Amino acid sequence: MIYGADVSIVLVTIAILFVLTYYKKWGWLWREWLTTVDHKKIGIMYLIAAILMLFRGGVDALLMRTQLIQPNMHFLKAQHYNEIFTTHGTLMILFMAMPFIFAVFNVAVPLQIGARDVAFPYLNAISFWLFFFAAMLLNLSFVIGGSPDAGWMSYPPLSDLPFDMGPGENYYILALQITGIGSIATGINFFVTILKMRAPGMTLMRLPLFCWSVLGACILIIVAFPALTAALALLLIDRIAGGHFFTMLAGGNPMMYINLFWVWGHPEVYIVVLPAFGVFSEVVATFSRKRIFGYTSMVASIMVITVISYLVWAHHFFTMGAGPGVNSFFAVASMIIAIPTGVKVFTWLFTMYAGRVRVPAPMLWTLGFIPNFAIGGATGVMLAAAPADYQYHNSYFLIAHFHQVLIGGTVYGMIAGMYYWWPKMFGHRLNERLAKHAFWWFNIGFYVCFMPQYFLGYMGMTRRIFTYSPGMGWATWNLISSIGAYMMGIGFILIAADIIYSAFYGERDTTGDIWDGRTLEWSLPSPAPHYNFAVIPQVNDRDAWWESKQQRLEGKEVTALQYKSPLRPIHMPKSSGRPFVLSVCFFVAGFGLVFNWYILGILGFLGVGLCLILRSFEFDTDYYIPIDEVQHTEKAYGRLLHGEQ
Numbered sequence: 001m002i003y004g005a006d007v008s009i010v011l012v013t014i015a016i017l018f019v020l021t022y023y024k025k026w027g028w029l030w031r032e033w034l035t036t037v038d039h040k041k042i043g044i045m046y047l048i049a050a051i052l053m054l055f056r057g058g059v060d061a062l063l064m065r066t067q068l069i070q071p072n073m074h075f076l077k078a079q080h081y082n083e084i085f086t087t088h089g090t091l092m093i094l095f096m097a098m099p100f101i102f103a104v105f106n107v108a109v110p111l112q113i114g115a116r117d118v119a120f121p122y123l124n125a126i127s128f129w130l131f132f133f134a135a136m137l138l139n140l141s142f143v144i145g146g147s148p149d150a151g152w153m154s155y156p157p158l159s160d161l162p163f164d165m166g167p168g169e170n171y172y173i174l175a176l177q178i179t180g181i182g183s184i185a186t187g188i189n190f191f192v193t194i195l196k197m198r199a200p201g202m203t204l205m206r207l208p209l210f211c212w213s214v215l216g217a218c219i220l221i222i223v224a225f226p227a228l229t230a231a232l233a234l235l236l237i238d239r240i241a242g243g244h245f246f247t248m249l250a251g252g253n254p255m256m257y258i259n260l261f262w263v264w265g266h267p268e269v270y271i272v273v274l275p276a277f278g279v280f281s282e283v284v285a286t287f288s289r290k291r292i293f294g295y296t297s298m299v300a301s302i303m304v305i306t307v308i309s310y311l312v313w314a315h316h317f318f319t320m321g322a323g324p325g326v327n328s329f330f331a332v333a334s335m336i337i338a339i340p341t342g343v344k345v346f347t348w349l350f351t352m353y354a355g356r357v358r359v360p361a362p363m364l365w366t367l368g369f370i371p372n373f374a375i376g377g378a379t380g381v382m383l384a385a386a387p388a389d390y391q392y393h394n395s396y397f398l399i400a401h402f403h404q405v406l407i408g409g410t411v412y413g414m415i416a417g418m419y420y421w422w423p424k425m426f427g428h429r430l431n432e433r434l435a436k437h438a439f440w441w442f443n444i445g446f447y448v449c450f451m452p453q454y455f456l457g458y459m460g461m462t463r464r465i466f467t468y469s470p471g472m473g474w475a476t477w478n479l480i481s482s483i484g485a486y487m488m489g490i491g492f493i494l495i496a497a498d499i500i501y502s503a504f505y506g507e508r509d510t511t512g513d514i515w516d517g518r519t520l521e522w523s524l525p526s527p528a529p530h531y532n533f534a535v536i537p538q539v540n541d542r543d544a545w546w547e548s549k550q551q552r553l554e555g556k557e558v559t560a561l562q563y564k565s566p567l568r569p570i571h572m573p574k575s576s577g578r579p580f581v582l583s584v585c586f587f588v589a590g591f592g593l594v595f596n597w598y599i600l601g602i603l604g605f606l607g608v609g610l611c612l613i614l615r616s617f618e619f620d621t622d623y624y625i626p627i628d629e630v631q632h633t634e635k636a637y638g639r640l641l642h643g644e645q
């Protein structure tokens, strides 16, 4: 089977290379995509990567569910099962959820705040390519050398050299390290973008809720990711340089790794779920045609979650003997998060209440999310009760809980965001009929798959076991669960089919405001011109675009959104191939270290250094778009320039 996968990877690669050469698309690919610093294109590349990784992680999931479908299956060997749950968890969290949220950050944030790009466009490209090559590195482990197999958290001593000789764990460490650098940079980039690049008049209390959620996620990225960097660096030193940070016999302590890991790991789940909350807030307001109920309490709850989620990491090891005092503190802190989360759910419900609710695909996924999160949240509070966790710990109850919040929260949120901003990205919408079918397959499959796992947890089935014997009484629930997983697979295929179908037949968005939206991105044509705003607007209200439409309808003077400054030449960053080259160098360095080939490692790092030095001597990094070119583009979109109105 691994062989088959290898062969198909090679064949697909050859096919892609052939198509590109045949249609002479290399130059186009390089100029338009590989060297771009445009946040909209970077967002699209993140989106494509995230969907591909969702596919790969999903195939892993189906392989595992096939192995567990009945007792004593011989579909996968124990070693394969270990490798698959490890790469599944790692890919899903770091190479699916992270790029998926970065996709919506990039697609929506600058447009929502009335900016022409992010604060550091060149750094943004570096972040993307670091993520991309890190993902390639991790996926390569599957083909060359052996996959990591110590679980997605890779605790020592399991991941220490004596227990895990092969290069698999090195792949894990280096891939996470490289993508982590990119993520920290993205966190800083969007933090600064939101604080510094807002259009005039957009005070923080007029910031769209999605941007608030991104701000919360960025704060968490900036404070949490360095802990992961430290944990991985120390583990790498243990593995390739004979260090003993985490080896008991030489005076080290694995608990240090476990603490560092979860100091990052717990905030990480909020990093990926906060942006989903942000998407739901935008979607609910737009499709209820109402201002979001309780904006201030929404903002407060985002910030409270941001702070508390950083303080609860030890609930991941209640059973490791920290003692009752510590456990109680972390149990109570964990439960408190339910309060702001509850506030948010009720706020969405109140917004819908008495609104004129429409239910196209983005809203469907949002509605689907609410019961999911209610169940996932309730089981989370159950897990947070430290004494009870001695029972649930590492059982299928836990597996069911975290999938319910990760899928029901993050994945539903990102899919909702994808449907919502698709017309803005591509200029056409996705097909509603296919979208409805996809949703129902996925959503029903989701309950069929994960509800039985709560029962399995109660019946004592532990996680990370590759098979079980018939006498346990687990067979029926496992069979049902696997059927559910296949149903979700069908849902995914329907989404993919929708994307392909709509590229040809999707309804075109000619107005730029296909949902009758509220925030600034809908004031632009779809897809937006590469400079976004010909004239930066003056914002005088929350939901300024919606309010300005209302004022126009009522025949009043439009004060909510104004275009005061005249048209000026537009200052833009130049494309650059260096982020790509720099990331290739990182890849080479990482690949060298995986196999302890220090020469290759050093060469890679020299390349990285050279790229950085060259950049610091580069002064010609930007240009101006002349006024007549902007006028020309805007006319082509059928728009009068706002200044001329």
Ligand code: HEM
Residues within 6 Å of the ligand: 058, 061, 062, 064, 065, 085, 086, 088, 089, 090, 092, 093, 097, 150, 151, 152, 153, 399, 403, 406, 407, 410, 411, 449, 462, 463, 464, 465, 485, 488
């Ligand atoms: C398509 C739906 C999915 C199915 C059917 C599925 C199934 C599974 C299975 C069978 C396991 C292994 C359980 C075990 O033996 O311990 C697992 C583990 C895991 N899954 Fe999923 N999964 C899905 C989607 C996701 C998503 C979207 C995420 C994250 C965003 C995710 C994150 C994880 C993590 C972190 C682990 C733990 C890996 C480890 O123990 O090291 N899964 N999943």
Ligand SMILES: [Cu+2]
Residues within 6 Å of the ligand: 265, 266, 312, 313, 315, 316
């Ligand atoms: Cu946690």
